Amino acid sequence: MTGFSIQPIGTLHTPWPTVAACPRNGRQPDPAPSCSAVVLPAFQDGLQSLEGFSHLILLYWLGQGQTSRLVFTPPFDSQLRGVFASRAPWRPNGIGLSVVAFDGFEGPDTLKVRYLDCMDGTPLLDIKPYLPTTDSEPDASMGWLGAHATRNRNTAG
Numbered sequence: 001m002t003g004f005s006i007q008p009i010g011t012l013h014t015p016w017p018t019v020a021a022c023p024r025n026g027r028q029p030d031p032a033p034s035c036s037a038v039v040l041p042a043f044q045d046g047l048q049s050l051e052g053f054s055h056l057i058l059l060y061w062l063g064q065g066q067t068s069r070l071v072f073t074p075p076f077d078s079q080l081r082g083v084f085a086s087r088a089p090w091r092p093n094g095i096g097l098s099v100v101a102f103d104g105f106e107g108p109d110t111l112k113v114r115y116l117d118c119m120d121g122t123p124l125l126d127i128k129p130y131l132p133t134t135d136s137e138p139d140a141s142m143g144w145l146g147a148h149a150t151r152n153r154n155t156a157g
Contacts, residue, residue: 055102060118
């Protein structure tokens with residue numbers, strides 16, 4: 001297998017200055033603070049036609065000095081778990097993903113978003129529209145994480 005490179009398309013801005021300060025996932029805290037995704041000039045043409053989408057998928061780089069850990073004990077669980085059975089940030093390839101609410105543009109290069117779970121200054125790798133007809137699996141099972149699930153604000157209970 002040959003190597004490859006990834007080029008950031010922008011930077012994410014959140015209220016969290018360190019990894020330790022970040023929420024466990026983007027659905028905490030509630031209400032979610034306003035965050036932003038600033039897109040570099042070379043990629044701004046790709047923002048055309050984002051108006052009208054309520055949610056986006058943001059992919060970003062979690063490699064801010066973290067060492068990969070394949071097995072760990074989550075802070076809310078007592079068993080060793082594999083990183084691929086978790087949403088933990090210390091991945092072999094530090095790629096993070098968040099489904100965010102898209103609150104529109106703040107200038108030609110800045111997207112206003114909510115429900116990010118990464119630290120301020122995180123490199124943005126890609127933006128995709130969230131499509132509920134394609135990206136939602138309401139009957140999906142959550143394995144061992146089911147007992148620790150964060151409640152979705154949009155469901156009762």
